[in-house]
Amino acid sequence: MKRFLLYCALSIALLLVHLMMVPFLALANVVPDIVLIFVIVLAVMEGRMAATIAGFCLGLLLDLLAGESSVLGLSALAKSVTGFAVGYSFSEGRALQTLGSYRFLVIVGAGALLHNALYFTIYLQGTSVSFVDAIVFHAVPGALYTMLISVIPMFFFSRQQPQ
Amino acid sequence: MRQILSAVSQYKEYLVLTACILLSLLLIATDSNPQIRSLRSVTIVTIGFLQDMFDVIPDYFNLRDENRILRSQNLTLSEEVSLRRNAAIENGRLREMLGLKEQTRYDNIAANIVGRNFQFFRNTITLDVGENDGVRVDMPVVSHEGLVGRVVATSSGYSVARTLFHREMKTSAKVERSRVDGILGWNGATHLMLTNVAKTLDVQVGDRLVTSEYSSVFPPGLPIGIVSRTQEETGDLFQTIEVIPLADLYRTEEVFVLLYTPDPARIALEEESAR
Structure with a gap:
């Protein structure tokens, strides 16, 4: 119960940070997805079920709070599927080792790519925007930036590991 | 009954994922619903207030x-x-x-x-x-x-x-010099695109674009951007025209x-x- 409340508090804090502070980190219109990093951390720590539900709830809140700039339900879909997929990397008792190693960066990179690809597949329906351009100029840079930011939790978790 | 419960328990993760996907798709389908739009306008007040607080952070x-x-x-x-x-x-x-x-x-x-x-x-x-x-x-x-x-x-x-x-922003625009009309939109690149302009029409690099009187949203004559590149593809009736907006939309x-x-x-x- 205590852990659940901690995750809820962290989720709200990260959502606010994502909406308020992340635009300050924008590089050529590309921003990192810190909410996705949190969903991936949950997937590694708690497994598929928790990550799927967290991904759906956080994505939905993000869609609602982002207002006009998002399609309601799209982030929820992309984040819940990504949470589920990344949940395959869950291994009982080895979460801290995964989170504190470079393996975590690879998981975040792959998860962010999957997330962005899924997002664009639906998002670009009925538009003249090229899917390849969207992947090359937005999805891949966005995934790389998210991966770069995930170095911060990686260092944090590497310090939590028992020596 | 026990078998059903056992199956549910065994595949609960897949069932949760399926439920999440179905719910998300349902929400995507109702995105333009008036109730959803009014709910979003409520979030504008909250988020606007919070963003206003963070506006004190100078760049x-x-x-x-x-x-x-x-x-x-x-x-x-x-x-x-x-x-x-x-x-x-x-x-x-x-x-x-x-x-x-x-x-x-x-x-x-x-x-x-x-x-x-x-x-x-x-x-x-x-x-x-x-x-x-x-x-x-x-x-x-x-x-x-x-x-x-x-x-x-x-x-x-x-x-x-x-x-x-x-991506949903489309407006009628006019080349100020030659009075050629087109539809201005964005396809995700660093510039805007003026479309529906026939190859035979006169558009040159450096031409200024303004809003057209055909626009049902904007008054005519508002400056929009400068033509940065024109290209004629073989087999295409229209020319490709890239436009750099005059306003710095990011800063x-x-x-x-x-x-x-x-x-x-x-x-x-x-x-x-x-x-």
Whole structure:
């Protein structure tokens, strides 16, 4: 119960940070997805079920709070599927080792790519925007930036590991 | 019964995923629902207020550049003011001679950009003016450089505007020099695209683009951008025209909302004839 409340508090804090502070980190219109990093951390720590539900709830809140700039339900879909997929990397008792190693960066990179690809597949329906351009100029840079930011939790978790 | 429960327990993760996907798809399908839109307008108030609080954080990285640009603009504007003053006097005299009516100028409200949303192809800005200040949906948003976008949602104290870098932002535009019309839109690149312009029409690099009188949202003559590249593809009837917007859509901090709403009679007639 205590852990659940901690995750809820962290989720709200990260959502606010994502909406308020992340635009300050924008590089050529590309921003990192810190909410996705949190969903991936949950997937590694708690497994598929928790990550799927967290991904759906956080994505939905993000869609609602982002207002006009998002399609309601799209982030929820992309984040819940990504949470589920990344949940395959869950291994009982080895979460801290995964989170504190470079393996975590690879998981975040792959998860962010999957997330962005899924997002664009639906998002670009009925538009003249090229899917390849969207992947090359937005999805891949966005995934790389998210991966770069995930170095911060990686260092944090590497310090939590028992020596 | 026990077998069903056992199966549910065994595949619960897949069932949860399926439920999440179905719910998400249902929500995506109802995105343009009026109830969802009104729910979103409530979030604008909350988010606008919070973004306003974070607006005190200065963008130190850009201050130096901004100062340099402002000094240069100041010089240019001083020269322009002097030229315009002379032109206005001359214009007034000529109009008087021709018996023309003075064109109406649009009232405007100054606004600060208190939030920016970079959500892939839907770039929007949050302004610190809303319905209480007279802002309404569809009003144009401009900066001192040119067109920025249009208001798409309002609350009592805040409003959200789509910028030109938004996948659903399409507007009629005209080449100022040759009066060639086209549809201006954005496809995710660093520039805008002017489409539906036949290869035979005269458009050159450096031409200035303004809003067209065919636009049902914007008043005519608002500066939009400069043509940066034109290309003719073989086998295509139209030319590819790239346009760099005059307004710096990523760094502008102050804008103006023009108190202009399109003539409802014209919109009604156009909609009726389109049916």
